[in-house]
Amino acid sequence: MESHQQQKELVREQFTRTAQIFGDYALASRVAEAERLARMVMAGGADRAVDLACGPGTLALRFARHVRWICGLDLTPAILDRARRSAAAEGLANLDFAIGDAQSLPFADGSLDIAVTSYALHHFPDAARTIAEMARVVKRGGRVGILDIFLPNDRKISELNNRIEILRDASHTRTLAREEFESHFAAHGLRILETSVEENSRSFDHWMLVAGSKPGDPTYVEARRLMEGSMPDDAAWFHPRFELAEGGSGTRELIFTNTTLFIAGEKI
Numbered sequence: 001m002e003s004h005q006q007q008k009e010l011v012r013e014q015f016t017r018t019a020q021i022f023g024d025y026a027l028a029s030r031v032a033e034a035e036r037l038a039r040m041v042m043a044g045g046a047d048r049a050v051d052l053a054c055g056p057g058t059l060a061l062r063f064a065r066h067v068r069w070i071c072g073l074d075l076t077p078a079i080l081d082r083a084r085r086s087a088a089a090e091g092l093a094n095l096d097f098a099i100g101d102a103q104s105l106p107f108a109d110g111s112l113d114i115a116v117t118s119y120a121l122h123h124f125p126d127a128a129r130t131i132a133e134m135a136r137v138v139k140r141g142g143r144v145g146i147l148d149i150f151l152p153n154d155r156k157i158s159e160l161n162n163r164i165e166i167l168r169d170a171s172h173t174r175t176l177a178r179e180e181f182e183s184h185f186a187a188h189g190l191r192i193l194e195t196s197v198e199e200n201s202r203s204f205d206h207w208m209l210v211a212g213s214k215p216g217d218p219t220y221v222e223a224r225r226l227m228e229g230s231m232p233d234d235a236a237w238f239h240p241r242f243e244l245a246e247g248g249s250g251t252r253e254l255i256f257t258n259t260t261l262f263i264a265g266e267k268i
Contacts, residue, residue, distance in 0.1 A: 073100030
């Protein structure tokens with residue numbers, strides 16, 4: 001329990017500090033991903049849903065256009081304030097935001113139609129428990145949808161990848177292998193409806209900036225050293241490389257690839 005509380009405090013600190021810059025990035029860049037997940041879980045006008053660890057409303061703001069009602073839960077007041085402002089600006093009235101723990105959802109068994117989360121499981125101390133909670137709160141025939149980064153089922157790759165991720169963001173716990181997502185779904189009575197994978201290239205500098213780190217910071221320096229060192233054999237599965245920066249300056253920047261899994265299941 002103490003480790004769970006410590007992890008919650010790390011998450012709150014991280015996303016309080018980066019609420020504005022992370023919120024701007026997530027809401028601008030993840031619309032298509034949110035819409036894809038909404039299609040995969042067959043979000044419809046009669047559905048009641050929850051977006052857990054909702055952040056700035058990455059999923060909730062899009063799902064509100066498809067469902068009867070959705071609640072966005074998050075641990076961090078600052079990021080929820082960001083979400084509420086966006087909802088008000090977009091004139092969305094069928095959603096609520098509240099403080100809530102994704103490892104202990106404040107909903108009765110079988111009370112919802114859909115439970116979703118995005119880029120959050122790698123922040124939880126117990127990913128299986130979170131998926132169990134998502135399965136618990138949806139009714140039979142209800143849907144659970146997750147999108148998150150994932151890794152090959154390889155111990156050495158996982159160790160180096162997670163070491164870099166934790167340098168960037170101390171609230172990172174562990175990135176799951178694809179097989180783990182699938183086994184957790186099966187263990188909690190979720191029949192997989194659809195999966196898909198998407199690769200997104202990102203600038204290392206911007207990736208670090210969104211997490212609150214800039215060139216010269218010790219965490220930036222060490223994370224970059226490790227990522228560059230992984231290039232010869234892609235030892236951390238970031239697929240890093242140098243590419244010419246936009247603008248014709250002739251400078252090269254470090255680019256890497258995030259590989260994202262979309263997975264949707266139905267409660268049987």
